[in-house]
Amino acid sequence: MELIHRNLLIGIHDALQETFFEKNKYADKVIERLLKAHRKWGSQDRAVVSEIFYNIIRWKKRLEYYMGEGVKPNNIYKLILTYLLWSETHYKKFDEFEGIKIANTLNKLKKGTLPTKAIEHSIPEWLAETLEKELGNQWEKEMTALNKQAPTVLRVNTLKTTKENLIEELEDSDIESSPIRGYIDAVELTEKRNVFLTEAFKKGMFEVQDASSQLIGQLLDVKEGMRVVDACAGAGGKTLHLAALMQNKGQIIALDIFEWKLAELKRRAKRAGAHNIETRFINDNKVIKRLYNSADRLLIDAPCSGLGVLKRNPDSKWKIDQDFIDRIIKEQQNILQDYSKIIKKGGQLVYATCSILPSENTLQTQNFINNNPEYEIIREENIMPSQGYDGFYMALIKRKG
Template sequence: MDNARRTAVKVLNEILQKGAFSNIVLGKELNRSNLNDKDRALATEIVYGTLKYKYTIDTMLNYFIKSDLEKMDIDILNILRISFYQMVYLDKIPEFAIVNEAVELAKRNSIKGSRLVNGVLRNYLRNKDVDYAKNIKSNMEVLSFKYSFPKWMVKLFINQYGSECSERILGGLNMVPGITVRVNNLKIDYEEAWKQLEQNGYDIEEGKICPEAIVITKGRNIEDNPLFVDGLITVQDESAMMVAPSMDLQEEITVLDLCSAPGGKTCHIAEIMNNTGEVFAFDIHASKLPLIKENAKRLGINNVNYDVLDATRYEMKYKEKADRVLIDVPCSGLGIIRKKPEIKWNKNTNDTKELVEIQRKIMVNASKYVKPGGKLIYSTCTLNKDENEENIKWFIKNHSEFDMESLYFGEAENIIYHKEGCMTILPDKYMDGFFIAKMVKRR
């Protein structure tokens, strides 16, 4: 018989030991389980909550366990982690039930392990008032403990944004993301989509910035929504929704999207172009192209060509072919931690340095595909300035045929408009952290 906590431990083992993606491995485990809806929701809550607060939980565990946590049996360690998450951050589960469930789960591993779990959890319950942060001195360590982020990441944000803005970023990245959908104007207008969503029992509100955005605050699974099934709406974060409108798209032009999968921005581009002209959707992985095609088919899009392309390698046949080239480059993903909290634990500073080299190769190649008078749009879902502003400064310095063009979507408290013309979107309840820059090629 499956159990929500057993499932959560199994999923966490895959993520933290093998680098699996939370959404993929959790989805697989839930689909093969016999959990009811309530237990599926609990397993999901425990997995994402434990990942979100792992640094703080481990700091607390270190108070009660003097040995190196990383040398512990991974099952026992993750049983303790999920138990601490439930006791510290959830108030809907009785503490005695959390302890009993944890001990029973640990018994499947070993009697010795179950005794350790029982001892640690009961010790915690007797010592709830411990000040775990009393020996923390620096502001960086205070923020690491408070928001549960690795020290290197907090240090990066403080160095790049300052302490006050960094705390806002950390808080935003810990917020629980809602579901935002984009109305497909090829099939339905905004008012009609709004009306039908309400008729289908969804609680909704307008998006913050984009005129096509609707935020779903309550309602059944979006994939069961008839508007989604019929391609009248599609799920897309509002930050990502800002990319296509920033491209100054027109009908009958040619657009290359070099890093297209899963195709949200590709489809938005095609919608704005009213199914005219040509959109080329590329990805380095052939296995991802069917997902882009599936999305486009559902949305009624038929002006997209699909092909495999390594964006880091120049393809002569696309030289000066496009009026617009979009490069939504591979990045560290530091802006989407609210959706993928494992990014906190599976990235490091070396990863970001390697990514900068890849991003610059893609920029150089992409620039050659832009027609004179055409535009190159660069976007990431990270907040690391080395991958964002610094890359743009480097590119403009070394490619004098390009000029920056300013972006503006109106005033919003979470948008930073840089003097160079690019923009950073800070994460909050509604939007992921994001970066967009637009450059025009001289005629």
């Protein structure tokens, strides 16, 4: 195969450098900006750039082993070349590239064996230890799944359309999709496409939301006319799902500590036709205390390590460490303890994370129940990445009447 066009290579190089070496720069936003800046690139070129960009991030540790050195700002081209050689795509046989001698890399590629499990699965050594400690022998199966590309799943906005109508509408835009068995409102694309340019998106007929994530709103069991609080709403993916499940009847109060996320939620709610959402910025503890004993349902989609969604956010494994996980566990404990008082007696809450670590999940909710006997766990689910979609934990907890 021919080497990819030089301007695409430069784009990948700059995007990787920004992701790896600039603070608070995340892969999804970096690639989005890159593609917006090069609107003249064809759909095939855009797909190639995205695939190579994400795969290099995903397999960074293994590629560093093949290179014989860690990734530095001045060797991003070598990192790209190593990936192209390893994946045997988009390159032609040569002895030197950008002044880089490739014989040593080729020798390592031919050997096939890798010295550690962390290198094999391309994760930091500390993370391999944590996963093995918490998941036992299952951790390698889950990391194998997490190193695959995530499918594109849409949630049908039932305030605007039906699953059948959405599939037809997407077909009019030459986008093939199909329903997912066992998921009420989920539609999966046959291949990755930019759905945000479609008329269906502009009309608010769907949101991009993983199939596992869609189960959280359903577990909360909201009803029309209820008062529901989404305590960590963010930009509102699950808030909008709750609005659809309630058919715009009742009240949803969406809370977050970031005003810009709530502004994005308002914009999305307008497009989706979700009219029963009120946003509130958490600028002090009084915002939470004013809501005590007032809600029929509460969603706590807690901050977490994000280890269940590495398929779509592979860069996060390079941006977190064990200290971060220890801090987030304490934050989860505080949020669950404080926010759980929002529901009335007899009300229900769902505690959810996009993590696969028991320390953030089952151990958290069990610890909460042990310290708060007026609450009880009704149901809990561990959805693992090896099941096909994102890894999530969710527990339905009732405040006793």
